Amino acid sequence: MVHCRKGSCNLAQLGSQYPGWKLRSNLTSITNMYAFLISALLLVSSAYSAEKADCFGAKEAGNSNCGQAGAKVFYFHKSTRTCQPFFYQGCDGNGNRFSSKSECESTCKNAQAAGDMTQSLCASGAYPAGATSGKDVSCSNCPHGYECQGEQCCPTKEFTCGLQYDAGRFGSSGKHTPRYFYSKAFKNCMLFTFYGRDGNPNNFATYNECKNFCM
Template structure:
């Protein structure tokens, strides 16, 4: 959301501040990597083998700047948790005129195996691997 807002709940975390000024001072220093990063850059930072073509910001993290739900801080980067990645339903992405589809693999937790799907090389989600072996090797350790 990127806006300092009042917190009225219980059990606050490292993202709760006593004043708006404190929130703004802390959060303006949060560095974001350039949007629309290489799909390979995120998978390298996160020690992963997924390769979706997603337009996302790489969120940086540390002891004081926590990651959002379903993400964990690894190599100072908010990376999607394996459980989250492997639980996602496959997503073929968005068809773009100049992009042909290509075969990719997604992991199915219920069946504990991968399956092939057509990926249109734009958007989709993290449950997107080049090979069945990559999908199984990444997800089987859940």
């Protein structure tokens, strides 16, 4: 039996003399450890909830102020409804940011904005300025051949229908779609293949949209 003067025994001596006390001490340590882990998980969860996935937020590269490493991620481009890559600097930004293209697509494929999705296109059915290149262009900076309609820069009839068709280039999804353009030479709307990014405004989803706008 261990005999100790007041305050002179260490934990190892007490544990060898009272194994039940040692077991209770170990259980207390394990309980404290789990409590710490649960608290940490709740903290992470609350931080994640504060920045919910936002499929219709603007692309934001963030900054490097917090010291976290940057990485290639994906955002949902609302006008073309495709997931496009960009470089995230590691801090801040918004919820339109996904670690992979598949995560972006599974989250945003069927997402609907608070307003009508058709508002992302111009009344003619053409893409507004910057839509197919992933850039946001405000009405105060409409480029040549565009005019402000609502809150976006839309191409004028004279500018749009006088352009040669442009097939653009592949986006990250690697998909192409049939579209229509107006041909001044043939005075009619004709079919072409659009590869998903860039291109120009002489680009319509249907023959009738092209005809109604240019003819």
